[in-house]
Amino acid sequence: MTANKTNKANQVEVWWSSEKEPRARTWFDEPKPIAYKGEARPPLWAHAPRPENMATIAVFPELAYQEILGIGTSMEESTVYNLARMSPEKQDEIISLLVDPDGGAGFSLLRITLGTSDFTAQPFYTYDDLEEGETDFAMERFSIRKDMDLGIVSAVQRLLAAAPELRIFASSWSPPAWMKTSGDLRRGELKQGRPYIDALALYYRKAIQAYKEQGIDIYAITVQNEPLLEIDYPSCYMSPEQERELIVALRRELDAHGLSTKIWIFDHNFHDAWTYCCPILNDEDGRRASDGIALHDYEGEPSVMSELKAAYPDQTVHMTERSIWGVAAADRIAQYFRNWASSYNAWVTMLDSRIGKHQWVGIPDPTLLVQHHANRDEYWMTPELHLTGQFARFVKPGARRIESNYGSADTVTNVAFLNPDGSIVVVVINQTEQQQPIRIVCEGKQFEADAPPMSVATYRFARR
Structure with a gap:
């Protein structure tokens, strides 16, 4: 026939x-x-x-x-910094390239940072930075004003205006320095004790509310990016036992204030996922507080996602950070989904042609978009924007x-x-x-x- x-x-x-x-x-x-x-x-x-x-x-x-939540990229401050240096017309062009399913990549899920990460052009900051020796357990000096002044909030608002169904999840690289053993946003860990757990849970709840007041709903939060890493940029070691305490306290805060934001645990590499997730999810309160498991692909294999899904079928699985290069990495995205990932997000959307600005400890690989350092309205797309779009444009949220x-x-x-x-x-x-x-x-x-x-x-x- x-x-x-x-x-x-x-x-x-x-x-x-x-x-x-x-x-x-x-x-x-x-x-x-x-x-x-x-x-x-x-x-x-x-x-x-x-x-x-x-x-x-x-x-x-x-x-x-599994149901697909979305596919997308990040709006970390390095990208926002470069985007803000373009004319309004070119900014609109970039936004369309990111979220338009017809003329662009059709991204449906965006990652933002709570405070600065390593990919920023700014001095590191959080929403409650104090002088040495000061404390603020009641979060009386909490403010997302820096996110507004730096154009992060307005950039996300413009993306949502162009794509109202776009979902946002947020990740923190470090608690405020006064909460940490290092007294610094770099390295260290969250100080022990209920006052610090409760203060940080309050901090995250206020961040979610502050963004909501700006018309930005935070769909999900990861309470600590790469909790097993201490390094010379915003970072914080957090044991699984401490993260369990934190998410239980945060769940209590969210429920008490009618906030539906989901909590995804871990947010680190495949290699360490079992040893980190079990102490949280084998605990009744920890399991109740957690909605999903967030993972990065810098060490280990995607097959661990299937193992975790089998062990904890009520938890969704998310690939929250890993940029791709070439068709071999496009195959890696296919493997994420074949191993139960409900989402995939690239990390760092646009650096300039001088590979800036950022404060990561290495030299970044090519980003989805590159901006010319001497002519900010000039930019080009790498193949990775199109390769990621081969998934994002056609696989709609709610797909299975x-x-x-x-x-x-x-x-x-x-x-x-x-x-x-x-x-x-x-x-x-x-x-x-x-x-x-x-x-x-x-x-x-x-x-x-x-x-x-x-x-x-x-x-x-x-x-x-």
């Missing part, structure tokens, strides 16, 4: 994006031509199944797994991952989703130097395609 090209139910939409010199710092020097940049390709047409000697992706929409065979890096790999509108999305990653002929078989129909070399192809079609 040949494809019926008059029946829209048989139409398959196609988009391609390709890699180009992934992770090369020369992307900070100038833009480069990219073969495929998320453009729509001619449609394909499904037909009755038939034998084909090619890699086959079998899709089973009736076998549905569905069953498909993973495939092989020698041909193609994939991950599949069922959107709320009934459309099926299959993201196919070709990490080889050759075009790969494939067929996708789903619910009594199939179609064939040629996946271009070193590229990601997204296929969208209606369910039968």
Whole structure:
């Protein structure tokens, strides 16, 4: 049977994006031509199944797994600093590139920081900075004024105006210095004792309320970014036992003030997830206070997410920090979702061509966008914006991952989703130097395609 090209139910939409010199710092020097940049390709047409000697992706929409919260990036202060130096027209252009599902990447989930992180052009600060020896357990001097003065709040407001359904989650890099053993935002840990636990829970509750007053709802919070790391930028060691105390106190604060913000624990690497999460989630109060597990991909393997989901099925799983480079890393995103991640967020959206400004201890890799340091209205996109968009533009919040065979890096790999509108999305990653002929078989129909070399192809079609 040949494809019926008059029946829209048989139409398959196609988009391609390709890699180009992934992770090369020369992307900070100038833009480069990219073969495929998320453009729509001619449609394909499904037909009755038939034998084909090619890699086959079998899709089973009736076998549905986790619900997708969103896919996105971060609005840390380094990005805001560079964005603020552009003309209003160019700022609007950047915002559209980030959240527009038609002309941009279609991001639906944004990470912000509570106080500064290492990616900032500013002196480090929190919302309750005091002179040495002072304390403020009642948070009488609490204020997010610096976030407003630096344009962080207005940048998020503009993103929400462009994409009202955009969800925001927030992460803290350090409590105020007066709460810490180091007396500094760098290194140290939260001081022991109930007064400090309660004060920090109050601090986070007031931050959530302050943002809400600015029209920004914080969907979720991670109470400590990378709690096993002490380093020479805002950081704070926090044991799982102390984090358990903190989230229980924070849950009490949120409930008492009618706030629905979710709490995600951990927010660190796969490698240490089991030893950190068990002491929290095996405790009845800790389990009740936690809504999800946040993870980073700098050490360990994504398979730990499936293990944690099996152990704690009531907890959602989130990939809250890891930028990608090239199609091999696009495959890594597919692995996140195949291992029960409900979300994925890139880290650091835009640095300038001098790789600034930031206070990280190393030299950053290329960001999704690069701004020219001498002409702030000039910028360019790296392939990673398009590659991430191959997921974010088409996998809608509320979608569910569905069953498909993973495939092989020698041909193609994939991950599949069922959107709320009934459309099926299959993201196919070709990490080889050759075009790969494939067929996708789903619910009594199939179609064939040629996946271009070193590229990601997204296929969208209606369910039968």
